Amino acid sequence: MERGLIAVDRWNEESQAYFLTHLHADHTRGLSSDWSRGVLFCSPISAALFPSRFPGFDLSLLQVLEIGRPRSLKLASRSDGQDLSVRVTAIDSCHCPGSVMFLFQGDLGCVLYSGDFRWEPTNEQAWRAKKTLLRVLGGDAVDLLHLDNTFCNPAFDFPPRDVAARQVIDIVNRHPDHEIVIGVDTLGKEDLLVQISQAFNTKVWVWPERLETMHLLGLNGMFTTQTAQTRIRAIPRYSFSAATLVALDSLHPTLGVMPSGLPWSPRPHDYYAAPHRLIHTVHFSAHSCFREIADFVRLLRPAKLAGTVPSSSCYLNPWHFFSHLCQPHSESTSPKHPSKKRKSTVRPRISESRD
Numbered sequence: 233m234e235r236g237l238i239a240v241d242r243w244n245e246e247s248q249a250y251f252l253t254h255l256h257a258d259h260t261r262g263l264s265s266d267w268s269r270g271v272l273f274c275s276p277i278s279a280a281l282f283p284s285r286f287p288g289f290d291l292s293l294l295q296v297l298e299i300g301r302p303r304s305l306k307l308a309s310r311s312d313g314q315d316l317s318v319r320v321t322a323i324d325s326c327h328c329p330g331s332v333m334f335l336f337q338g339d340l341g342c343v344l345y346s347g348d349f350r351w352e353p354t355n356e357q358a359w360r361a362k363k364t365l366l367r368v369l370g371g372d373a374v375d376l377l378h379l380d381n382t383f384c385n386p387a388f389d390f391p392p393r394d395v396a397a398r399q400v401i402d403i404v405n406r407h408p409d410h411e412i413v414i415g416v417d418t419l420g421k422e423d424l425l426v427q428i429s430q431a432f433n434t435k436v437w438v439w440p441e442r443l444e445t446m447h448l449l450g451l452n453g454m455f456t457t458q459t460a461q462t463r464i465r466a467i468p469r470y471s472f473s474a475a476t477l478v479a480l481d482s483l484h485p486t487l488g489v490m491p492s493g494l495p496w497s498p499r500p501h502d503y504y505a506a507p508h509r510l511i512h513t514v515h516f517s518a519h520s521c522f523r524e525i526a527d528f529v530r531l532l533r534p535a536k537l538a539g540t541v542p543s544s545s546c547y548l549n550p551w552h553f554f555s556h557l558c559q560p561h562s563e564s565t566s567p568k569h570p571s572k573k574r575k576s577t578v579r580p581r582i583s584e585s586r587d
């Protein structure tokens with residue numbers, strides 16, 4: 233895509249339109265409360281969370297994209313000033329609250345930016361998102377897919393999140409006299425915490441900013457900042473460490489649970505990969521595993537493929553694994569001003585059996 237026209241999760245460059253996939257810190261680097269470069273498009277949930285993340289942000293610069301509803305944009309080519317007509321649609325990426333993919337169609341070709349995503353084959357929300365994406369595509373061939381390649385390696389094979397959640401509940405169940413400490417980010421894994429709260433009919437402790445986020449997400453009554461009310465705590469990932477757990481364990485039997493895709497990391501020095509007597513790692517990931525990434529590419533059969541995570545520990549160009557799943561196009565793959573819409577010769581289908 234022509235530089236300077238559309239920026240997705242990039243905040244340090246001039247662009248005619250800016251798009252935020254979700255509010256995780258690695259996607260908002262360079263975005264601040266005094267943002268003034270231009271209009272920023274995001275999902276309704278991200279917009280609702282925005283003031284708490286960026287107090288004082290000029291909310292008139294926020295443009296909310298309803299999920300699955302295309303919005304037309306008028307841009308101007310930087311090379312020749314010609315008008316460019318683009319339609320953008322936000323699609324649920326099922327990664328964390330408010331997270332979306334962006335589908336761009338029109339004079340820049342058909343480009344899908346997946347953002348961080350997890351579409352498990354058994355997940356109802358993901359199934360609906362897939363259906364929406366195919367409806368909006370309407371048979372258009374995807375020219376370029378920007379893909380979440382966080383776990384783009386066959387070594388990363390982990391279970392769906394509902395299975396991993398049951399594993400966490402089982403660990404808590406097997407340690408009825410322990411304080412349980414769970415490491416989480418500032419956003420994401422709410423479903424896991426809700427399931428734990430419901431399974432044990434107890435509130436889960438969270439830190440004050442996290443409680444505010446829970447309330448903004450409409451999750452009331454299951455979370456508390458009162459330590460005396462519960463033995464289960466969700467603490468920030470950055471303060472989750474063996475040293476913290478050892479200190480807590482010296483006061484009261486304590487067990488840490490780290491729900492993360494990272495245990496599969498091949499890096500031997502990664503401390504999540506090295507088991508500690510007080511830490512249980514559960515393979516609960518908000519990113520797609522390799523099989524799910526392959527399913528996604530197979531569904532769309534793009535002409536071109538690019539990874540969005542260049543610094544991934546296991547990074548290999550997704551093309552290396554998925555070129556055989558991509559669609560060879562006889563026409564140019566970057567139709568700046570196409571005279572007619574190209575249609576996919578392989579019509580993507582969605583399975584009604586949700587396989």
Ligand SMILES: [Zn+2]
Pocket residue numbers: 254256327328348
């Ligand atoms: Zn993320």
